[in-house]
Amino acid sequence: MNKSSNRTTKSTHKSNKKSNKKSNKKLSKKHLIPKNKFHKQSTKSVINNKPNKKNKFSVQSSKGNKLTKNRKKLVAAGKSKTNPKNLIQQTPKKRSIQKLNAKKNNKLARSRKKTEANKTEAKVKELVNRGKSRGFVTQDEILKYFPSIEKDLDLLEKIYDHLSEANIEVVESGDLLLAEGEVTPKELEEALKFDNIELPDSVQSYLREIGKVPLLTPEEEKELAKKIEAGDEQSRQKMIEANLRLVVSIAKRYVGRSKNLNLLDLIQEGNIGLTRAVDKFNYKKGFKFSTYATWWIRQAITRALADQGRTIRIPVHMVETIGKFQRARRMVLQNLGREPSAEEIAREMGKPLSEIRYLMQISQDTTSLNQPLGDDSKGGSEVSDFVADTKNISPDNYASRQLLKENLREVMSELTEREQRIIEMRFGLKDNIPHTLEEVGEAFNVTRERIRQIEAKTLDKIKSLQKTKKLQEFLE
Numbered sequence: 001m002n003k004s005s006n007r008t009t010k011s012t013h014k015s016n017k018k019s020n021k022k023s024n025k026k027l028s029k030k031h032l033i034p035k036n037k038f039h040k041q042s043t044k045s046v047i048n049n050k051p052n053k054k055n056k057f058s059v060q061s062s063k064g065n066k067l068t069k070n071r072k073k074l075v076a077a078g079k080s081k082t083n084p085k086n087l088i089q090q091t092p093k094k095r096s097i098q099k100l101n102a103k104k105n106n107k108l109a110r111s112r113k114k115t116e117a118n119k120t121e122a123k124v125k126e127l128v129n130r131g132k133s134r135g136f137v138t139q140d141e142i143l144k145y146f147p148s149i150e151k152d153l154d155l156l157e158k159i160y161d162h163l164s165e166a167n168i169e170v171v172e173s174g175d176l177l178l179a180e181g182e183v184t185p186k187e188l189e190e191a192l193k194f195d196n197i198e199l200p201d202s203v204q205s206y207l208r209e210i211g212k213v214p215l216l217t218p219e220e221e222k223e224l225a226k227k228i229e230a231g232d233e234q235s236r237q238k239m240i241e242a243n244l245r246l247v248v249s250i251a252k253r254y255v256g257r258s259k260n261l262n263l264l265d266l267i268q269e270g271n272i273g274l275t276r277a278v279d280k281f282n283y284k285k286g287f288k289f290s291t292y293a294t295w296w297i298r299q300a301i302t303r304a305l306a307d308q309g310r311t312i313r314i315p316v317h318m319v320e321t322i323g324k325f326q327r328a329r330r331m332v333l334q335n336l337g338r339e340p341s342a343e344e345i346a347r348e349m350g351k352p353l354s355e356i357r358y359l360m361q362i363s364q365d366t367t368s369l370n371q372p373l374g375d376d377s378k379g380g381s382e383v384s385d386f387v388a389d390t391k392n393i394s395p396d397n398y399a400s401r402q403l404l405k406e407n408l409r410e411v412m413s414e415l416t417e418r419e420q421r422i423i424e425m426r427f428g429l430k431d432n433i434p435h436t437l438e439e440v441g442e443a444f445n446v447t448r449e450r451i452r453q454i455e456a457k458t459l460d461k462i463k464s465l466q467k468t469k470k471l472q473e474f475l476e
């Protein structure tokens with residue numbers, strides 16, 4: 001019976017195995033992911049990816065990337081969301097292709113940088129050539145060529161270097177330069193009238209003298225310009241004197257912008273710009289001299305305001321930025337009804353917070369400690385009366401220290417030279433640096449114990465002196 005039962009179990013196992021094989025074959029035909037056509041590969045190139053929730057099978061990939069018809073049907077039907085590209089291992093050929101692509105990208109980036117650098121150089125040359133024709137360049141023109149120049153300060157410095165090498169001035173725009181038209185002869189005559197300003201006698205006499213010089217006609221300007229080009233110094237002087245009232249009319253607009261520059265200072269700076277305009281004027285281009293000279297006079301005055309208007313000088317290219325910052329601050333102040341914070345101004349201007357804080361620091365004005373407070377400038381209090389000075393010593397402390405030094409010298413005079421040097425080194429009486437026993441011993445070529453003994457004896461000697469009683473008063 002046992003033998004027959006064993007035979008039956010074996011036969012059942014065999015039949016089960018056959019049935020399992022048949023079922024597996026059926027499953028592989030219908031449900032399993034078919035093998036790739038290029039199935040002959042090494043075990044290293046086979047990836048067993050983690051099964052997806054909807055697809056619990058692994059995919060074997062080889063050199064070929066094509067799928068079989070059944071796999072394409074499954075992907076098209078949306079039954080499997082596995083991306084076959086992610087399941088295929090990268091072959092050495094693909095790695096080499098990726099390296100080549102990276103090299104190509106680096107070359108493209110380098111070529112783009114070169115082209116951008118060439119474009120900027122071409123723009124700078126074009127700007128310089130434009131400025132050479134008239135001797136100046138406006139800040140609006142710089143912004144037209146380089147709209148985001150404020151973000152690249154190094155490029156801005158290079159542009160200024162190129163312009164200075166070509167002797168081209170940068171003329172401020174916006175609020176610093178009132179872009180007005182040509183000054184009329186009537187305005188020139190009224191330029192010498194100051195109704196609301198009290199002028200010193202020297203300024204009034206200067207205005208009377210320049211008022212005697214007649215204005216030039218366009219024909220006279222052209223004739224003088226020809227003679228100036230030929231090197232006639234008298235014609236140059238005549239051209240300058242005839243346009244001095246033009247300087248006064250422009251300088252009047254800038255009175256009160258700086259505490260350090262009064263009307264006479266502004267006139268002197270404008271006269272410097274006038275002489276430059278006379279030297280650079282080209283009558284062949286058809287411009288009227290007053291129109292051309294106005295830019296040079298304004299440039300000289302605004303440059304003086306930027307250089308001398310503050311105790312701490314601010315670069316010229318930053319003056320315009322500070323003006324924009326002040327306008328944005330006033331706008332936010334009007335909208336909010338209170339003093340705006342740095343973050344609110346940064347949002348208004350669209351600039352980083354660090355740059356706004358930097359502008360807030362450099363836009364502050366300095367105040368003299370001797371500046372009087374209140375209306376009474378004579379005998380009144382000054383700013384220094386309300387500012388604590390932690391660095392300097394007060395007069396009473398200074399006097400007490402001087403008395404202490406004199407009494408200490410009297411006590412030290414009772415000691416020998418060796419004792420004086422040891423006490424001075426140990427307590428730092430000369431250089432304010434106390435030295436150790438070992439350092440003093442090395443200086444005297446003795447042991448530290450010997451220095452300690454000499455120090456103890458010297459201090460006992462000082463205590464026994466009558467003059468030391470004066471020193472005790474300073475300790476109380």
